[in-house]
Structure formats: C-alpha cells, structure tokens
Amino acid sequence: MSTLEIRGLHVSVETESGPKEILRGVDLTVRSGETHAVMGPNGSGKSTLAYSLAGHPKYTVTSGEVLLDGEDVLAMTVDERARAGLFLAMQYPVEVPGVSVSNFLRTAKTAVDGEAPKLRTWVKDVKGAMDRLSIDDAFAERDLNTGFSGGEKKRHEILQLELLNPKFAVLDETDSGLDIDALRVVADGVNRFTSSGDKGVLLITHYTRILRYIKPDYVHVFVGGRVAEEGGPELADKLEEKGYVDYAGASA
C-alpha cells in the first residue's frame, strides 16, 4: 500500500516578463489501487502538474509538497523519482537518435531495479509486452522515438509503463492524437498495469473519451491551476455533456 500526496503545490515557470504562476495550490492524494482522472481545459495546468511531479527543470516549485509514502519527492532528482516508483507517460516523448529502443529499455530497467534484468526472461518480457501493444518486433532496433508516429510514441510510453512497473503512473494526455483502435490498445495496456490492484494512476486528459475504456475512481476538474471540483465517475459524465463551460469563471 503506497500513497502519493500532493499538498498545496504552487509551481511557476520563467517567462520573459518574469516568473508566472501556473499551479496555485493543488491538493490531491492517490493511493495504490486508485485511478484518478484529472480533467480540464487547455492551459489549466494539467501538464504542468505532470511535469512538476517528474521534476522537469523548467518548472519551479515555489511552495507545497509532494510525498511518496512520506518521502519528499521534491527533494529528489528526476532519476531518483523514477527509481522511487513514479512514472510519467509523456505527451510528447523526446527523440534520442542513435539510442535503440531495446538498449534504452534495458538501461532503464536496470536503473529502476538496481540490477540488470535476467537476459532470457527479459527478452521474453519485452516481446510479450510488445505483442500485447501490437508493436512490431523491428521496433526494438529503431532509434528511440525517432521518426515514430504519434500512435507509436504513445504505445511506446505504455510499453515502458508495463516493463518498468512503477508504483504510480502519471499519464499526460496519453489519449490525445490517437485513433479509436490505438486508444483501445493503450487503454488495455493501462488496465493491465492496474489489474494487480496495487497501482496508482493519475490520468490527465482533456477529453472524456478515454474514460470509456479506463474507469476512474475519482475525477478532478482542473481550472486555473487548482482543483475546481472533485467527484466520482459521474463527474466525467457531466463533463461529457456540458464541457468546461461551467468553469469558465474559475479560470481567471
């Protein structure tokens, strides 16, 4: 049983006209076994929350705290957070030419586990996970994210999620840009990840579409850098119907 606690989180980015506050006091707790959907209009700070949790250098935490089982996440480097069990599936995975997918996956697995995976089972694990995500075998020898289509990048993120097997996954608009088939494949991957019952998921999305395939336990509506409303899955139905219009005033 693990807990990811976000308390009073304020985050700024540097702009030409000085620091600009994006997150204005976020409180959110995710326990293992729970799936939380974070929904909100563009510019509401959803992705900032995701990148801040992962420790992207562009974002400065000005106050608040993030605790993983009581440990101070904000004091950790980016790689330490990943090794502590946090995973961020990125909206825009970065191309790294000359580094093959297979080499990257093995290096990451070794780093996260603290020891190299056993070769025989590892090869089988990778192949199995790739098959389940309908990823072609040749993919393993391609350069990391280089020249991948949008759908390939997202499936590759979920491949890493399955193989690295973190405690908590933050999925940053993993559904955006996917056609319905790819969306199903990705959602199935996330559901496999949570099926063990001891995983926490923070699913960040603009649309309710993915929630037909991944059932959230809680829904948080994000507006103007903080949580404007919280509820159960029924809140997503309301958003499906009415969109974010009701929250327009809150984004000031």
Added chain:
Amino acid sequence: MTSDTVQHGLTEHSHGAGAEAKGHGGSAFNTVASFDVDAHPVPRGRDEAWRFTPMARLRDLHVDTPLDGNDYEVGVDADPRVVVETIEVTDARSAAVRGSSGYVPVDRPSARAWAEADTTLAITIPAEVQTERPTIVRLRGLGAEKAAAGHVVITAERFSQSVVVLEHEGSALFVDNIEVVTHDGARLTVVSLQDWADDAVHLSHHHVRVGRDAVVKHAVVSFGGDLVRTSVTLDYAAPGGDAELLGLYFADSGQHLEKRLFVDHNRPNCRSNVLYKGALQGAKAHTVWIGNVLIRPEAEGINTYELNRNLILTDGARADSVPNLEIETGEIEGAGHASATGRFDDEQLFYLMARGISADEARRLVVRGFFTELINKIGVPEIADRLSATVERELAIGEGLPAASSSAAVTAPSRTDHETTEAKN
C-alpha cells in the same frame, strides 16, 4: 560559425550567390596550387585558411622544419590481391603514381611534404577485384622530436570494391599527402583514423578524384594529438560520381582538431554528401570545421548536401563551424548545408532520467547515440568496435568534468545555435 558565411534561400537566380559574402574568400579554389614550395608563402595566422589554427603549435612544420625524420614504423595488412608497394622517388614509376589524382599542393605544408617524402606508399586495388576484408595500414609514430613527411596513393581500378583504413598512432610530427583515385565504377571506402598520442602534430592533405559512376566513401576520424589539421579536397573525373565525406572527432582539453573540406563539383550529374560530427570537452578544446562546396557552371544536375554538428560537453570548449556554398549554375538537383553546435539537449536528458537513468549514464547514451549514426555510416565492421570503444574512453576522460552550463551554447564562440538549410532547386 560566423553568421556572414551562411547563405540563406539560394534559388535558381542566385547565381554565385555571394558565397564569398563579406570578402570571405576562404575557398580553396582561390588558393595557389603549385609543386614549388617557394610558390607558397609561409602561412600566417591572419590568412583566411589559417585563422583558426594555433600557429605557434605547428612546430614550424609550415615554415622550414626539416621533414627528414623517420621515427615511425608502418605495417600493412592487406588482401593478397591488393597490390601494396613502396616506391622510391628515384624509381622511374614514381612520377606516374604520385600526382595521379590530379592534385597539386594547395598550401606550403602540403608542398613541403610532397617535395620531401622520399617514398610513395602505393595501394592498388586491381580492376574488378572485390576484397572481403579491409586493407589496413598502421603508421606508428615513435617520437615527436623529428618531423617526417609521407605520401600515399590509393588507386581503385575500374569496378573494384574495397576498403582501405589508414591508422595513425603514437607520437609524431607528421605532414603528408594522401591521394585517392577511383576509376570507372569503382567502389572504395577510405578511412583515416587519427588516434595519436597527446603530443602529436599532424598536417594532412587528402585529395580524392572520383571516377565515372564511382562511389567513394571517405572518412576522417580524429581522437588524439595536440594539433591535427586535415584538409580534404575532392573533384570528379567524369559524370556520375558519388561521394560521401564523413568525419568524427572528439577533442579534449587543449586539443586542436581542424577539418577542412573543399568539394569541387566540376562535372555534371554527380553527388556529394558531407556529414561531420564532433564532440568537445575540457578547457580550450577546440575544433574547426570548414566545409566549402563549389558548383561550377558545368556541374548541372548535381546534388550536394553538407552537415556539421558539434556537441559541447563542458564549458570552456570552442567549436567553429563554417559552411560555404558557391553556386555557379541553377540547373542543379539540390544544394544545401546545415550546421549546429550546442550543448546537451535538456529534453533528451530529462526523458532518459525520467526513466530512472542517472545523469551521467544519460549523457553517455546521448553521446554514444550521437556518434553511432556516423560509425554505422562509415560501415566498416572491422573498426566499428574500436571507434565505439574510443568514444567510451573519451567519455570516461570527461566524466569528472562539470557539464556545460546552459549558457555554453550561447557563449561558445561558434555562435552556431542555428541551422540553415538551402532550398532545393
């Protein structure tokens, strides 16, 4: 790269499009070509072709240091069908071999080496011979006290297919000319691997003559040495030639590695593709890349592209990168160049670290990846492992050094954090 040398938006009507912008007359075709040493003035630091070179570290090789030393040994490992001969200048055959690429020395060190090298190492791949393994010439310098001159002529006869690797190691003061001649339809890969000891000074001129429909791959790989300056000139004997010019360099603290290229598109329907990649680490590591391409009026239907990328790993290193393109006919398939110099890409490091990979390991992955593309393009499996291992060794040297700060790319004197790509005609 200085911004005045970058050509933007060349189009068909941009005849001779100011590639000599602001009197930047550095192209090799403006240079005196002569076998007579005295026809070449002693280079000075203010000369365009020498302005990046630390003249004080040349040990007067460009002036009058005798090149009569022989403190080096040469070993050759060749396929038995490849003919390897050492021809004395006094030998009647010498005159026919030396100069067979059409090269005439374009600067004083090259002319001096031509005059003073008393033998020519001639490597000939006979017509239609296809070798399975590369011909490897190992030159091992035994000391940097006395200077020496060398001359190599590699001839790929018609329809032959082969790889020649010239390895350099040890300590030396060395000035040489390498001629590469390819006849009709030959396929030849030549790799010059410069893995010198720290005190070596090497001035080298390569001239490549591309035959009709010949396919030439030429690679210069520089790791060691105090000062290594390699000039590569290339022209075509007939239409249909295809040249790929590759370069890999890794400069450490205090090293000066300079690569100068001049591709002379003097025949129609030929191609050239240039890719040079370098990494730099440590105080006063300095690399220079000059890529000159001339498309003469008769070179219709050609296609050329050149790309130089430099990765600055620590503060205090400097990469200069100057592409020059002179187009004298608009009737071409394409011409372009790009140059980019920068530090690590923060987003790449973040992505890797977000998967638990430490900062050091992430940097190693990125640099390995940066060079892997090039090592694969060189495509000689017999040296690929060695090149990868040497890159690893270089990375280990830099491990203790602090990574380049975010201002590094901006303050790097090369000021090249931009890229130019020419429109295709």
